[in-house]
Amino acid sequence: MVERVHHITDLEELERVAIHGRASLYPERIKILVGMATCGRAAGAEEVLEKVRKVVAEKKLPYIVAETGCIGWCSQEPLLDIWVPGRPRVTYGRVKPKQVPEILAALPEAKPKLALAIMTGDDNPLTGKHADYCNGHGSKVDGLPSYAELPLFRRQLRIVMRNCGILDPASLEEYAARGGYRSLWKALWSLKPEDVVREVTESGLRGRGGAGFPTGRKWQAVRDAKGSPKYVICNADEGDPGAYMDRGVLEGDPHSVIEGMIIGGYALGAHEGVIYVREEYPLAVSRVTEAIHQAERADLLGDDILGSGFRFHIEVAQGAGAFVCGEETALIASIEGRVGEPRPRPPYPAEKGLWGKPTCINNVETWATVPVIVSRGGAWFSGIGTERSKGTKVFSLVGSVANTALIEVPMGTTLRDVVEEIGGGVPGGRACKAVQTGGPSGGCIPAEQLDLPVDYESLNAAGSIMGSGGMIVMDDHTCMVDIAKYFMDFLQDESCGKCFSCRVGTQRMKEIVTRISEGKGTEQDLDLLEDVAWMVSETSLCGLGGSAPNPVLSTLRYFRDEYLAHIRDHKCPAKVCKELITYTIDPVTCNGCGACVSLCSGQAVVGEKNKLYTIEQARCTKCGACLESCKFDAVLVN
Amino acid sequence: MVRLTINGSPVQVDEGSTVLEAARLYGIPIPTLCHADGLTPYGACRLCVVEVGTAPKSRLVSSCTTRATEGLVVRTNSARVERARRLLLELYVATSPQSKRIQDLASAMGVRECRYEAQHEDCIQCGLCVRICNEQMMAGAIGFSGRGTTRQVSRPFDQTSEVCRQCGACLYVCPVCELRCQAGTAESALCNGCLNFSPPCFNSYDDAMCFLDPCHACELAGPFRADARTKIRATATAR
Numbered sequence: 001m002v003e004r005v006h007h008i009t010d011l012e013e014l015e016r017v018a019i020h021g022r023a024s025l026y027p028e029r030i031k032i033l034v035g036m037a038t039c040g041r042a043a044g045a046e047e048v049l050e051k052v053r054k055v056v057a058e059k060k061l062p063y064i065v066a067e068t069g070c071i072g073w074c075s076q077e078p079l080l081d082i083w084v085p086g087r088p089r090v091t092y093g094r095v096k097p098k099q100v101p102e103i104l105a106a107l108p109e110a111k112p113k114l115a116l117a118i119m120t121g122d123d124n125p126l127t128g129k130h131a132d133y134c135n136g137h138g139s140k141v142d143g144l145p146s147y148a149e150l151p152l153f154r155r156q157l158r159i160v161m162r163n164c165g166i167l168d169p170a171s172l173e174e175y176a177a178r179g180g181y182r183s184l185w186k187a188l189w190s191l192k193p194e195d196v197v198r199e200v201t202e203s204g205l206r207g208r209g210g211a212g213f214p215t216g217r218k219w220q221a222v223r224d225a226k227g228s229p230k231y232v233i234c235n236a237d238e239g240d241p242g243a244y245m246d247r248g249v250l251e252g253d254p255h256s257v258i259e260g261m262i263i264g265g266y267a268l269g270a271h272e273g274v275i276y277v278r279e280e281y282p283l284a285v286s287r288v289t290e291a292i293h294q295a296e297r298a299d300l301l302g303d304d305i306l307g308s309g310f311r312f313h314i315e316v317a318q319g320a321g322a323f324v325c326g327e328e329t330a331l332i333a334s335i336e337g338r339v340g341e342p343r344p345r346p347p348y349p350a351e352k353g354l355w356g357k358p359t360c361i362n363n364v365e366t367w368a369t370v371p372v373i374v375s376r377g378g379a380w381f382s383g384i385g386t387e388r389s390k391g392t393k394v395f396s397l398v399g400s401v402a403n404t405a406l407i408e409v410p411m412g413t414t415l416r417d418v419v420e421e422i423g424g425g426v427p428g429g430r431a432c433k434a435v436q437t438g439g440p441s442g443g444c445i446p447a448e449q450l451d452l453p454v455d456y457e458s459l460n461a462a463g464s465i466m467g468s469g470g471m472i473v474m475d476d477h478t479c480m481v482d483i484a485k486y487f488m489d490f491l492q493d494e495s496c497g498k499c500f501s502c503r504v505g506t507q508r509m510k511e512i513v514t515r516i517s518e519g520k521g522t523e524q525d526l527d528l529l530e531d532v533a534w535m536v537s538e539t540s541l542c543g544l545g546g547s548a549p550n551p552v553l554s555t556l557r558y559f560r561d562e563y564l565a566h567i568r569d570h571k572c573p574a575k576v577c578k579e580l581i582t583y584t585i586d587p588v589t590c591n592g593c594g595a596c597v598s599l600c601s602g603q604a605v606v607g608e609k610n611k612l613y614t615i616e617q618a619r620c621t622k623c624g625a626c627l628e629s630c631k632f633d634a635v636l637v638n
Numbered sequence: 639m640v641r642l643t644i645n646g647s648p649v650q651v652d653e654g655s656t657v658l659e660a661a662r663l664y665g666i667p668i669p670t671l672c673h674a675d676g677l678t679p680y681g682a683c684r685l686c687v688v689e690v691g692t693a694p695k696s697r698l699v700s701s702c703t704t705r706a707t708e709g710l711v712v713r714t715n716s717a718r719v720e721r722a723r724r725l726l727l728e729l730y731v732a733t734s735p736q737s738k739r740i741q742d743l744a745s746a747m748g749v750r751e752c753r754y755e756a757q758h759e760d761c762i763q764c765g766l767c768v769r770i771c772n773e774q775m776m777a778g779a780i781g782f783s784g785r786g787t788t789r790q791v792s793r794p795f796d797q798t799s800e801v802c803r804q805c806g807a808c809l810y811v812c813p814v815c816e817l818r819c820q821a822g823t824a825e826s827a828l829c830n831g832c833l834n835f836s837p838p839c840f841n842s843y844d845d846a847m848c849f850l851d852p853c854h855a856c857e858l859a860g861p862f863r864a865d866a867r868t869k870i871r872a873t874a875t876a877r
Contacts, residue, residue, distance in 0.1 A: 322785060339782065344681055344703040497782075497789030500762055501684045504729055507787060508754060528753050535725035538698050538718070539684040 008298045009307040011185055014176060017298070021177025025167060026083065030063045030107060032056070033081040033089075035165060037070035037251040038283050039244070039406075043077035044097070051097040052080070055104050063107070069252020071165025073152060075404035076118060079165075082107065090144065093118035119145050119153075151421050157384065158408045159392050160208075160245075160368045164252030169287050172294040175255040181300055183371035187263045188308040191374070196267035197223055200370065202378030204390030209235055209326070209363035210438065210467045211543065212389070212456040218360060221350035222268045225358035230270035232261055233354065233361040235331060236277040236284065239323035240439025241490060243470030245394040246364040248406045250277065250284035253368065254291035258314060260367035262305065263374055265312045268360055273314040276331055280321055289316050323440075323494035326468075327542050328353075328361045330496065341496045342542035363468065365394055385411035389455035393469060399436075400475040402427045409454070416450040419473055430475040434558070438467025440487045440494070441547035443554025444480065463554040465547065479576035480559040481566055485513045487551035495544060502545030505536035509552055516563060518579040519570040526563060529556065575637045578622040582638055583615050585626075589634035596626035596635065642710040657701040657712055658686055666714055668701055669723065669743050671730070671813050672764035677773055679703045680765045685730075685743070687722055689713040698722060724749050733759045737814035760814055761791060767808030777801045780808065 008014050034040070034049040049067065056063050071079060076093030080103065083089045092103055147153040158164075167174035175181070187196050201216025222230060234257055238246040250257060261273045275292075277285050292314050295301040303311045317335045319325045325340040332354050334340040353359020369391065373381050382390045389411035395418065397405045402424030409418060415435055419425065426432045434444040437454075443464035445452060452458050456466050474483070488510035497503040512529050515521045533549030540546055556563060565571050572580040585596075585605075592610040604620040607613035615626070627635045639650045644661055651660040656679060661668050671683035681703035688701045690712050698719065701712070713719065727744040732754035734740055740762075765782070768791060772778045779802035783792045793799050 324785075344700070346705075493786045495786045497763065497784070497786050498682050498765075499684055500682060500730070500733075500764075501726060503763070503786065503789065504733055508729065508732075511755075524753070531725055532729070535722055535729070539687050539722050539726060541681060541684075541700070 008181070008300060009304075011189075014181060014185060014306075017173050018176040018180075021167075021171065021173030021175065024064075024066075024171065025174045025177050026085070027064055028085055030061075030085070031083040032063055032065050032104075033068045033083065034065075035070055035077060035079040035081075036067040037164075038247060038281075039070050039074045040077045040079060041283070043094075045078035047097045048078045048080060048095050048100060051100040052104070055101055059104075061104070061107075063104075066168050067170070068167065069164045069169050070248050070406060072161065072248070072406040072408075073118075073403065074406060075402070088146070090117050091119045117144055119147060119150055151424065152403050152405060152407070155413060155417055155422055156408050157392050157410050159372050159381075159384075160249060160256075160365045160394050161252070161406070161408050162372070163256060164248060164406075167253070169252055169254055170290055170294075172255060172291070172298060172300075175253070179375065180255055180371075181259055181306075183374040184259050184262055184300070185306055187266055187374050188306050188310055193223070193267045193269065196263060196374060199373055199378040200267070203373045203381035204378075204385075204388075205366065205369060205373065205381065206389065206456065207363060208365035208369070208393065208468070210441070210465060212466060215362060215366055218350060218362070219264070219268060221348070222270075222358050222360040225351050227351075227356075227358045228269075229272060229357055230268055231354045231357060231359040232264045232268060232270045232273045233331070233335070233359060234261055234273065234275040234364060234367050235326060235328070235361050236275055236281070236288075236364045237319045237326040237331060238278065238281075238364075238468060239321075239326055239494070240441075240468055240470045242396060242398045242436075242472045243439055243468050244396050245406065245469045247281050247284050248396075249364050249368050249394070250281070251287050254284075254288040255295070256368040256371060257288070257364055258291055258295055258301070260370035261314060262301065262312050263370050264360060264362070264367065266310055268358075270360070271311050271313065273312065274317050274335055274354070275314060276317045276319055276325075276335060278319045278321055278325075285316060285318060292316065322496070323490075324496040324542070324544050327544060330542070331361065332359065339496075341498045342544075344541060365469075386453065386455045388457055393454070393466070395454075395469045395471045397423050397471050397473070399472040400426050400430065400432075400478070401473040411455045412453045414451050414453050415445065418454065418471065419450060423473065426473065426475045428475075430477065432473060433476050433478055434474045434480070436464075436472040436474065436483070436551075437470065438465035438547075438550070439470045440490050441465055441543065441550055442467045442470070443550045444474070444483065444558065445554070446558040463557055464550065477574055477576070479517075479572050479574035480555040480562050481513060481517045481572070482574075482576045484552045484555045485510065485517050488513055491544070491548045491551075495548070499540045499542075499545055501536050502540040502548060505532050505540075505545075506548050508532055509536070509549065513552065516566050517572075517577045519566055519577075521563075521567045523564070523567055525567070526556065526560075581622060582617060583620055583622060583624070583626060584636050584638065585613050585615055586634045586636050587612055587614075589632050591632060591634075593632070595629045595631065599625040599629050601625065640706050640708050642706050642708070642712060644712045645714055651706050655706045657688060657690070657699075657704045657706050657710070660706045661688075661701065661712070661714055668714055669747070670702060671739070671743075671762065672766060673702045674766055674770070674811060677766065677769040680769065683762065683764050685723060685726055687719060689716045689719050720747070723747055728752050729754065730762060732756050734762055734814045736760065737762075739813045762814055763789065763791065764813060765791075766811040766813065767791060770807045770811050775803070775805055775807050777803060777805075779803075 032052055034045050036045050052065050056065055078095050080092040080095045081089050163178055197219045200219055205215040206212040207215055236246045265273055275288055319334055322340045324330050325334045327342045328349050330340040330342045349359040349361055385391050392408050392410050394408045397407055407422055432447045434446050436444045445462050445464055452462055459466050492506040492510050495502045495506050509532055512525050533553050537546050537549050562573055565573050570580055575581050590612055594609045597605045601623055602619045602621040604616045605613050606616055640653050641650050649664050658668055668686050670686045672680050679702040681700040686701045687698040689696050690699055692711055724747050727747050727749050730740045731744050731752045735756045768780055771780050779799040780791055780793055784790055
């Protein structure tokens with residue numbers, strides 16, 4: 001599609017762009033949308049899109065084929081949406097390229113292939129009532145659940161992800177059609193900078209990167225700080241294992257982040273912005289770079305934004321993949337071209353940040369929330385959530401859960417609602433054992449505490465943190481010692497290594513946990529583990545060291561029995577720790593089918609076909625391949 | 639001038655001073671490993687942690703990198719600080735058991751056992767060598783490379799830099815190689831041998847005239863201990 005270049009200099013022009021956007025969002029022709037975020041691509045969305053394009057071209061169908069971001073139902077990827085004018089959109093899940101002709105064949109009559117479709121509905125939870133944002137054709141399709149009915153979406157409130165999975169991330173027009181850049185216009189033309197700061201303060205928004213510092217207070221500090229120029233930075237260095245909220249937003253709706261940053265720049269008196277994205281997110285980098293170019297061409301970024309005379313530019317800086325560079329002072333050092341190591345605060349970046357100038361660093365989600373706060377007002381936003389945690393939070397719900405998903409819920413939603421209702425519970429009839437929140441800096445919250453409301457204070461009190469929003473559900477096949485070992489291994493690699501306590505402390509903690517997982521630990525090791533953990537968190541400089549012991553401490557607090565089982569009985573109750581388990585073949589159940597023989601990497605399964613097989617322990621690598629291959633449950637783990 | 643409270647006493651220091659400088663000005667000892675006058679404060683050894691603020695909001699900060707500010711409440715010897723230092727030193731001893739400085743500090747802080755396996759890594763990455771090379775010798779021939787487990791002091795591309803004049807300043811400031819303990823391998827990483835036996839130097843020298851700062855072993859057990867003196871006399875007589 002040839003891009004129309006508009007120089008948007010006033011609201012009228014913005015409206016015109018929005019009309020074009022509406023025409024491509026809800027065209028007069030049939031439109032086929034494929035979710036092309038990284039999660040979709042990993043599941044094969046590129047092949048699906050290619051197939052769709054091929055079928056449409058071959059049959060010369062008058063359909064529009066477009067890309068979109070991730071709507072959040074990652075376990076159903078690749079997702080394919082079909083929009084027939086005047087009808088609700090129908091979503092197909094787990095689409096295989098070979099199903100594409102079948103789905104498209106049913107199209108002219110607009111009768112969805114019910115067997116393949118998973119949901120239908122209106123765009124979309126948050127802004128559905130807003131005429132501008134809505135396609136207005138929410139009528140139901142028989143036999144299909146609508147978004148509003150699905151447990152996955154029912155409890156969600158999408159502010160940050162308002163456009164994800166709905167619009168084409170590469171289209172500024174579609175963003176404008178859904179109300180985009182209207183907040184920027186409002187801020188530039190009808191609000192004073194201090195009014196914007198006041199709205200944000202009133203909203204009660206707290207930093208979504210993890211620590212939860214009140215955004216309004218940070219903005220006020222940068223506004224009051226002496227020094228010029230000032231900078232705003234978007235922290236998109238998302239490194240927690242199992243967390244991909246920032247990626248989802250940058251890939252699905254990059255303009256919302258850019259708009260938030262321009263508003264921030266206006267409020268704080270900054271004219272330069274930097275988006276710091278990790279290099280491992282190539283799609284996010286290209287999406288956001290493309291969006292910046294579009295905004296520049298439309299005069300939404302540049303020397304005279306929307307004709308107001310306000311000047312703002314954004315650059316993209318790529319991180320080389322250090323977890324610690326998510327820490328604000330390390331991030332600044334990295335942008336400046338120095339080694340990504342944190343430095344002591346004060347002075348805070350609000351006083352001395354990038355190039356020694358006042359700098360405001362906020363997370364992707366925080367920036368994406370700003371336009372909504374400006375358009376709807378701080379009071380509206382502060383009406384959502386709990387007493388001290390306002391608004392909504394995006395979580396990546398992963399692990400042992402039926403619906404792996406990117407979700408956004410109001411603060412204060414309980415973990416049980418998130419895991420059991422939205423997530424659909426633990427699959428395979430297994431029991432939920434714990435939920436890990438907050439990534440490597442967070443902790444494991446046991447299943448008994450699932451009624452905990454998700455907000456900054458409650459999670460802190462439970463020994464975990466909100467963090468950036470990773471939520472890993474663990475079932476009873478998870479060994480907590482093994483989890484602690486995994487996170488300590490991650491942290492000892494990702495510690496920048498400047499503070500002795502963090503560098504050596506995390507190494508030693510991993511050493512001790514490893515020893516316990518091998519059944520060689522002693523009960524004194526647990527005291528030592530608590531001592532080192534205390535020391536590392538007390539004496540380290542930055543947040544990484546300060547929270548590094550959390551995985552160990554929280555598992556020790558809630559699952560001490562499991563540690564003791566490893567130490568006293570030399571048993572791994574979850575049967576995970578390789579050193580403490582043995583694989584054997586039950587002579588009664590084994591029928592000698594031999595399915596496990598070829599899969600055994602160590603050639604440890606010996607015997608004759610149709611007779612009994614046995615496992616030679618000396619050669620067994622405990623990979624578990626035999627267990628998975630056996631259809632008769634003849635492989636036993638002890 | 640800035641007024642602050644250290645260990646309950648009001649003190650006054652010049653603006654811009656660090657808490658460490660303030661404490662030392664008033665003769666309050668704070669142990670350090672990565673600090674040297676004339677080099678930029680680095681804050682890596684964490685041994686100089688002090689408790690600032692009032693409970694329950696107090697926290698531990700490295701005094702060498704914390705500026706003394708008006709009204710700051712500092713405690714250099716609270717139970718929390720001492721526990722942190724003891725646990726740190728226990729880890730230091732395990733990392734670099736051969737360093738006399740570390741053994742002395744550990745003894746002085748009352749560390750009596752080391753529960754870790756000794757690793758003899760030696761380098762504690764205090765960064766003194768890197769800073770002296772950069773800031774005083776104006777060479778910048780060495781620096782840190784890597785991160786986490788692979789972080790180390792190294793030369794550019796592992797080759798001797800052209801700007802290295804081999805002045806030896808890096809060796810001079812190193813807190814772990816100034817004097818290797820010669821007492822042989824101790825049973826635990828923390829030798830504390832000096833508290834129980836004669837200092838190792840007595841075995842090698844007739845007249846133990848230590849030219850370094852008095853070894854903690856000497857202070858506690860050395861020349862002033864009866865059997866040590868007897869031992870020196872006996873060696874002398876045997877000659």
